[in-house]
Amino acid sequence: MSTATESTALSPAPPVALVIFGASGDLTTRKILPSIARLVDGGVLDAGFTIIGVARTEWTDADFRREVTASTPDAGPRWRSMTERFRYIAGEYDHPDTFDQLKVLLADADANDGTAGNRIYYLATVPAVFGLVAKSLASHGCATPGEGGSFARIVVEKPFGRDLESALDLNEQMHSAFDESQIYRIDHYMGKETVQNVLALRFANAIFEPIWNRRYIEQVQITVAESLGVEHRGAFYETAGALRDIVQNHVMQVLALTLMESPTSTDADRIRDEKVKLLRAIYIPTPDEAVDRSIRGQYAAGTIDGQPVIGYRDEDDVAPDSQTETYLALQLRVENWRWSGVPIYVRTGKRLAGRVTEVALTFRQVPFLLFDHRSSRDLRPNTLILRIQPDEGISLEFGAKVPGEKFHLRSVAMDFSYDEAFADTKAADGYERLIHDAMVGDATLFIRSDEVEQAWRIVDPYLQAWSEPGAGLHLYESGSWGPHMANLMTERAGHEWRNPKIDLELSDGGQPHLDQ
Numbered sequence: 409m410s411t412a413t414e415s416t417a418l419s420p421a422p423p424v425a426l427v428i429f430g431a432s433g434d435l436t437t438r439k440i441l442p443s444i445a446r447l448v449d450g451g452v453l454d455a456g457f458t459i460i461g462v463a464r465t466e467w468t469d470a471d472f473r474r475e476v477t478a479s480t481p482d483a484g485p486r487w488r489s490m491t492e493r494f495r496y497i498a499g500e501y502d503h504p505d506t507f508d509q510l511k512v513l514l515a516d517a518d519a520n521d522g523t524a525g526n527r528i529y530y531l532a533t534v535p536a537v538f539g540l541v542a543k544s545l546a547s548h549g550c551a552t553p554g555e556g557g558s559f560a561r562i563v564v565e566k567p568f569g570r571d572l573e574s575a576l577d578l579n580e581q582m583h584s585a586f587d588e589s590q591i592y593r594i595d596h597y598m599g600k601e602t603v604q605n606v607l608a609l610r611f612a613n614a615i616f617e618p619i620w621n622r623r624y625i626e627q628v629q630i631t632v633a634e635s636l637g638v639e640h641r642g643a644f645y646e647t648a649g650a651l652r653d654i655v656q657n658h659v660m661q662v663l664a665l666t667l668m669e670s671p672t673s674t675d676a677d678r679i680r681d682e683k684v685k686l687l688r689a690i691y692i693p694t695p696d697e698a699v700d701r702s703i704r705g706q707y708a709a710g711t712i713d714g715q716p717v718i719g720y721r722d723e724d725d726v727a728p729d730s731q732t733e734t735y736l737a738l739q740l741r742v743e744n745w746r747w748s749g750v751p752i753y754v755r756t757g758k759r760l761a762g763r764v765t766e767v768a769l770t771f772r773q774v775p776f777l778l779f780d781h782r783s784s785r786d787l788r789p790n791t792l793i794l795r796i797q798p799d800e801g802i803s804l805e806f807g808a809k810v811p812g813e814k815f816h817l818r819s820v821a822m823d824f825s826y827d828e829a830f831a832d833t834k835a836a837d838g839y840e841r842l843i844h845d846a847m848v849g850d851a852t853l854f855i856r857s858d859e860v861e862q863a864w865r866i867v868d869p870y871l872q873a874w875s876e877p878g879a880g881l882h883l884y885e886s887g888s889w890g891p892h893m894a895n896l897m898t899e900r901a902g903h904e905w906r907n908p909k910i911d912l913e914l915s916d917g918g919q920p921h922l923d924q
Contacts, residue, residue: 421447421847422558423456425514425523429541430532431461431472431496435565437479439596440532443839445483448490452844456522460513461496462506472496493521501537507548518554525557528846531564538564539581546585563592563846566657567648568855571871572864579857592846593855597658599838601826602796604853606665606767607679609794609802616792617670619771621746626789627903628666629768630659632756635712636763637886638734642725650704650736651867654756660687660863661855662796663740663754666767667747676852680859687862689744695873702870703882703894705735707759710886717759717886731874731881734758737894738870739901751901755894759886761907765796768906788819791906800826 426444428436447453461472476491477483495513499506517523529545531538542562545551553560564582569575582591597603610616619625632654638645645653664683671678693701708719720726720734735757742752771790793803804822809815845853873879882891889907898904 418452418844421453423454423524424526425517426528427460428530429462432463432465435532439839441479445480445487448487449484458517458521459494466498469496501541507544525554527560529562542582542585561590562586568860572868575864595657596838598853599841602800622750625769626772627770628752630754632765633760634758637759642723649732650756656863656867659754680856684858689742690866691741693869695869698869698873701739703737704733705882705884705891707734707886708883712887735890757890761889764908767794
């Protein structure tokens with residue numbers, strides 16, 4: 409396997425004991441452990457590294473180690489050797505005995521595994537116990553480094569709250585136990601290379617900055633589309649919906665990076681300051697206005713990849729009369745000099761025509777088009793597309809003459825592909841990068857408390873509007889691009905959604921090719 413140091417140039421991490429709460433859960437086995445195994449085998453993690461798992465499941469140390477091995481089948485000998493020191497605590501998250509045992513194991517890790525008093529606590533549990541675990545850690549003296557240690561940090565998975573009120577309450581609970589500088593709120597989207605490359609595209613290239621504003625850009629669209637349904641997460645999705653699951657976190661983070669002003673440096677707080685400024689510039693509607701600025705949908709039966717699929721209400725653990733949205737489209741506006749008057753359209757949905765996450769910035773038309781309609785009918789507005797997944801890259805669409813005697817124009821794409829340009833470089837995945845950053849204390853890609861709270865302030869009116877009886881919910885056929893009403897939202901402003909067409913023929917790299 410490629411080493412992490414060769415493939416990602418990640419800096420060496422200091423010795424640390426990583427305590428995973430929710431160690432028997434799906435997130436730990438599917439995402440966290442494989443990411444850590446790659447860091448270990450790549451030589452990024454110090455020899456003084458160990459894991460202590462904590463969960464309610466009645467496992468022994470040996471049981472936990474077997475589960476660790478089973479979840480990392482491709483790991484190398486360095487990881488295999490290190491897993492022999494991993495420990496496990498079976499206990500309740502609100503019981504003092506759990507944390508008394510943890511203190512003992514942390515001291516043992518310092519003495520025998522060389523973890524040097526450094527601790528990271530990873531909350532991979534249900535959100536309801538985040539505050540409880542944080543307070544218990546603090547009350548047992550675990551919120552500070554061990555003897556000789558330099559840091560104690562806590563990593564918190566999303567969702568961070570269910571609405572503004574709960575987010576404020578959770579922040580208060582966390583801050584009563586840990587300083588804000590110790591809290592690392594993780595959003596795996598921020599670990600994606602293409603998301604991070606938004607910073608490089610904007611602030612390392614002189615060609616884009618002069619036109620990255622309302623004078624030249626007519627509209628911005630952010631699409632997060634999935635062809636999958638809720639799979640086995642029906643019970644969770646019934647409590648979340650598309651707004652809580654995707655928009656409040658992933659979409660708001662991508663939007664902030666795309667539209668924010670230039671930070672004064674790459675310091676974590678300077679970047680996060682600008683993201684917060686942008687979020688504070690987004691107009692917050694009243695609940696009545698929110699109804700007019702949003703379209704909610706829910707997938708019905710249809711066809712995906714030629715196969716029939718059931719509707720959301722027929723999924724396991726979903727109410728037969730569910731009003732939960734699996735699709736959401738919003739029209740936002742940013743009230744500052746750079747973006748005043750530019751509509752910002754965001755949408756996300758499950759069981760759509762394809763899997764694609766992208767940001768599309770559409771430029772204004774030329775002030776006077778010399779060419780008649782017949783010769784320019786295939787000409788579309790210039791568009792810059794930032795493809796976040798699955799075919800990571802950047803495209804610029806512009807007009808060109810079609811070869812031949814007739815003067816005929818059509819749009820073509822100037823395309824940059826990460827896979828092609830960096831074929832010899834294997835980047836760390838989102839979790840791998842973010843876990844490493846938490847270990848070295850780089851908070852740039854993590855979410856600060858004021859970011860969380862402002863994102864909830866933006867979306868809270870929509871939750872309030874939808875809590876009223878008779879809140880609109882439009883069914884859409886699986887395999888489509890969502891409910892027809894979403895098209896009316898853009899058409900009212902003279903725009904239309906950019907619906908990528910999924911080419912069923914695989915490219916040389918074995919990935920579906922996305923085209924307009």
